[in-house]
Amino acid sequence: MAYYRSVGAVPPKRHIQHRDPEGRLYYEELMGEEGFSSDSALLYHRGVPSALVDSQVWELPDQSRTPNHPLKARHLKLHDLTTDPCPVEGRRLVLGNNDVRIGYVVTGPASMGPSPLYRNAIGDECVYVESGAGTVESVFGVVPYRAGDYVVIPRATTHRWVPSEASQLFAIEANSHIHPPKRYLSRFGQLLEHAPYSERDLHGPGEPLLADGVDVDVLVKHRTSAGIVGTRMTYATHPFDVVGWDGCLYPYTFNIDDYMPITGKIHQPPPVHQVFEGWNFVICNFLPRKVDYHELAIPVPYYHSNVDSDEVMFYVGGDYEARKGSGINLGSISLHPGGFAHGPQPAAIEASLGADYFDESAVMVDTFAPLDLGEGGLAVEDPAYAWTWAGRGPAVGDTGAGGPAVHSTD
Template identity: 75%
Template sequence: MAYYRRVGTVPPKRHTQFRDDAGKLYYEELMGEEGFSSDSSLLYHRGVPSAIVASEIWELPDQSTVVNHPLKPRHLKLHDLFDADEAKTIDAVTGRRLVLGNGDVRISYVVADEASPLYRNAIGDECVYVEAGTGVVETVFGVLPYRAGDYVLLPRATTHRWVPDVTDGPSRLYPIEANSHIAPPKRYLSKDGQLLEHAPYCERDLHGPTGIHLAEGRDVAVLVKHRGGRHGVVGTRFVYDTHPFDVVGWDGCLYPYTFNIEDFEPITGRVHQPPPVHQVFEGDNFVICNFVPRKVDYHPLAVPVPYYHSNVDSDEVMFYCGGDYEARKGSGIGQGSVSLHPGGHAHGPQPAAIEASLGAEHFEESAVMVDTYRPLELGEGGQAVDDQQYAWVWAGRQA
């Protein structure tokens, strides 16, 4: 999204000499998408940004997946993935457990209570939903504070680290890692990239870095996730001659930012609205939507919960992160649950929820939905917390 920002000190003309007070030249780095043909930013480093002194294998957490076969809807209890009584510190990068994934997107979960290593995802953008907790994400562009309800958007190859504020408890994070870029839906943007009047949020709701975050050091390690290997993703540990956070200034239209789910203005109607009205971001072959507290359908005969629907082109993943989700009452789903409703299976509300919803004027619910256009497979985290009985709840039977 072409939304210009300038932080720190930059020269008046790009690609020209820029020196410190002692006359030493700063090193200019262009960070740009699509081979210099899309959004970019120029960063000015004290040290050489490509100067590495070591490259070693980083063994990633388990990235293997298994096919959802035989085909079933799934209920995954993410809060069971991490034992609150276990005497173990976990960070937001190396502690991630893969829940679902395919060739376009990987969805993980982590409960982080310590600062992460420096990290860079060189495969695609990351959109990390903050279910609970506060802290900061230190980046090469500056510092991003985060709080519950934030989406933290991190462009591909952004060096950063997560620093939870443990006085507020651990940070519960739901990372959505793309193999592409993640951006607002095109239908909400002008031809020049401005969010339009019918969009459910605007540029005022997006919060980027407001100041530089200078750091010094030698032989600094950065964990890099990149393409390759049997599962399409491998890890390398670079050691840099100088600290990557040595940027004195930058400007451009590519940078990390946060957007809080509370700033999403829901689109409602007289009868039930389809899922695209809830869309907040999109990537290649997937979309991200959010369901927020809202006034519901106001036709006198409206049925507020969703109608049964068949995902003929997509798998639907719903992460339930607040309130009561009316359509799922009686299914065992609660906060911290993920439902996977795969293409080829018609799904919808619990039968009793339909009558119970009639006459409702407001739903108090929060959920993050990912729809993918290729089938999702189960990661080790998803397999570990799979509710084996969920598939039969519509029929009211046990397997």
């Protein structure tokens, strides 16, 4: 995110001496994307940021994936999913491919305390807060979160979640960076006038978070030739020892209520609802809005074939018009994979005529590679959903998800 910030004590020039009041040198760390050719931040530590004293295996939660075969639409009821209360280790994999993984966790209350220190060395994370509140503490400082926030955490940022109340977290983990759509950015990175949000809506850390400690554990999610793995690294000093930093790379929040929906005289396609993008996937949000105002408009979507993508819709608020009669409720995920046409339930089309406002909220993830089902998704599937457009069950019975589980080849 090319939006410069400076927090805490930084020297007047890069890569020069920066000392504490007793004359001790702070240790400068460059955290940068794409080698030295993209966004970065410079952090100034009291201790040596690479002072590792131990490294052990961290056994990740189940990351296996099952192909969507035979091919069909899926309905997953996330509110029926039981999770461990830890915001990091409690995540259960719902859907995923080699570009992005979608997980879900319901955290414990404030009395559970903070999560372990954690960093994702595979890619950025964009965590949608379905409900709850708290803070995310990181080497950059503290970012409060609340219901409706997207919490965007750059790759390899050491951080921890500190819920102040139980929180439902919809975690989108990329194998890439996550940023605003390029069409909304100037060639220098500023959000343009036609963008549905601006820099005023992005909230980053405001001051350093200083912590002391010795032999501090950090859980690291990373890749090997065998796939996604975890390591528990132990550092001589606490990673939260940063006295100041500056640059264009840092965690931030963006609340869904600050997104200004784009509407039109006739039905607008999903790209107008886009909020972020990563490599081979996009994130959109559908929000309460005025709808199409042509005298013959059909407000719900037309049927469409996903020629190049799988579509994931997570229903988080209101009453989603196009899915009436399908069993979809708050907390539901619909997966409409590439390979066949999908659209509104038939009765929803006539019912929508004449509507001038939709009260609905949903987070959508569209991927350009097929999505597999994670163990969490399989655990809460509604097997009847695929047949709701026809109004009857399958001719030969529901054969389930199909083939054996596979493991990520990231």
